[in-house]
Amino acid sequence: MENLDATKYLIKAKIEVEGVAEGADVIGALFGQTEGLLGEDLDLRDLQRSSKIGRITVKISSERGVSSGTIGVPSCLDMVETSLLAAAIETVDRVGPCRAKIKIDKIEDVRANMRKGIAERARGLLDNLIKESKGEGVDLLKLMKENLRVKEAITYGEESLTAGPNISKSDSIIVVEGRSDVLNLLRCGIKNVIAVDGTNIPQTVADLTKEKTTTAFVDGDRGGELILKELLERADIDFVARAPQNVEVEEMSEKQIVKALRNKVPATQYLDIYGIKRKPPERKANKKGEKRHEEKKKTHEEILEDLSGTLKARILNREGKIIKEVSVRDIVGTLRNWSKKSEEGESLVFDGIITQRILDLAVSSGIKRVVGVKMGGRVKQPASIEVLVKD
Numbered sequence: 001m002e003n004l005d006a007t008k009y010l011i012k013a014k015i016e017v018e019g020v021a022e023g024a025d026v027i028g029a030l031f032g033q034t035e036g037l038l039g040e041d042l043d044l045r046d047l048q049r050s051s052k053i054g055r056i057t058v059k060i061s062s063e064r065g066v067s068s069g070t071i072g073v074p075s076c077l078d079m080v081e082t083s084l085l086a087a088a089i090e091t092v093d094r095v096g097p098c099r100a101k102i103k104i105d106k107i108e109d110v111r112a113n114m115r116k117g118i119a120e121r122a123r124g125l126l127d128n129l130i131k132e133s134k135g136e137g138v139d140l141l142k143l144m145k146e147n148l149r150v151k152e153a154i155t156y157g158e159e160s161l162t163a164g165p166n167i168s169k170s171d172s173i174i175v176v177e178g179r180s181d182v183l184n185l186l187r188c189g190i191k192n193v194i195a196v197d198g199t200n201i202p203q204t205v206a207d208l209t210k211e212k213t214t215t216a217f218v219d220g221d222r223g224g225e226l227i228l229k230e231l232l233e234r235a236d237i238d239f240v241a242r243a244p245q246n247v248e249v250e251e252m253s254e255k256q257i258v259k260a261l262r263n264k265v266p267a268t269q270y271l272d273i274y275g276i277k278r279k280p281p282e283r284k285a286n287k288k289g290e291k292r293h294e295e296k297k298k299t300h301e302e303i304l305e306d307l308s309g310t311l312k313a314r315i316l317n318r319e320g321k322i323i324k325e326v327s328v329r330d331i332v333g334t335l336r337n338w339s340k341k342s343e344e345g346e347s348l349v350f351d352g353i354i355t356q357r358i359l360d361l362a363v364s365s366g367i368k369r370v371v372g373v374k375m376g377g378r379v380k381q382p383a384s385i386e387v388l389v390k391d
Helices: 023-034 044-049 079-089 110-152 179-187 203-211 222-234 254-262 267-274 300-307 328-336 356-364
Strands: 009-017 057-063 066-075 098-109 154-156 161-163 172-176 193-195 213-218 239-242 312-316 322-327 347-350 369-372 386-389
Touching (some): 023 057, 023 079, 044 079, 066 079, 066 098, 179 193, 179 254, 213 254, 222 239, 222 267, 239 254, 239 267, 267 322, 300 312, 300 369, 312 328, 322 328, 328 347
Parallel strands (some): 172 193, 172 213, 213 239, 347 369, 369 386
Antiparallel strands (some): 009 066, 057 066, 154 161, 161 193, 312 322, 312 347
């Protein structure tokens, strides 16, 4: 049977012969030694004549008087009959005058592999169909949204800064770095935004921050830090929001933008981090002449959530004010030298695993509380320190 389209199973076996043998010798041994073994219904010759067994293939080679190779027997029988036939083939122990050993390697379900291939091909065809069906509509929708965003953006002030349409009438504003950041926030429906367009803070932005409650929203990289420092020194910033580490504001999704703005922190914390000294500004009035409320103090759990994915650590004082912010890898060195500092640290909150080494150093540094993602293995908690974990 040359045409194997109807094959259900493929019997795969390995053979070793103590002597020199060829494929025809092996096939002859299979027919001869299995004859009558399983009755007339499963006689190998009759099965091949009736096309229930396909052409038997043998690949064998000889080296140093020993022959070894593989046998393939395609079967159109059912699962039970194929298994019986395979077991019968294993009983063949001679090829010509030479001793032989046949071991069934596996019985392969040809149709199962075929179904798997069909399913994979179908998924590929479906993906292409979906892309072709929706691609043009999605691109058109994206293009329309981009055009709307560009139309909503305005130029503001003597410096012709890119801004949202509500920059003048809103009581609060968001200051970002560039035009792309403004357009991304407009896409999310945030229209009280203005760009500084560089590290030199325009006078228009500086004046606006004196009149309105201002949030600086900067990139999560070195460039974002430079912009933030410049804003803190030259403008009246009330809150700071940052993109995730190494992510720019223009790349953020709507969900990320909302989360970052919701988790903004008072600008005074960054003034302390950067060592910037400035006179505390008077509270700004809203449209009704009312004073804005002070930012609610964050819990340690909320601070840990802010640090999620940043691999950073913060040391806080008793009032929850940030005294020091470092990377997680610098925690050990920071705690070792903490006794030399004049500030008194109350809590250590960091985006990492609490280890015995960190706890011991925290105790010796006067830290009363350690907050991390989870506890490391075999950690013994000192009685003098409180430990909180995320889960």
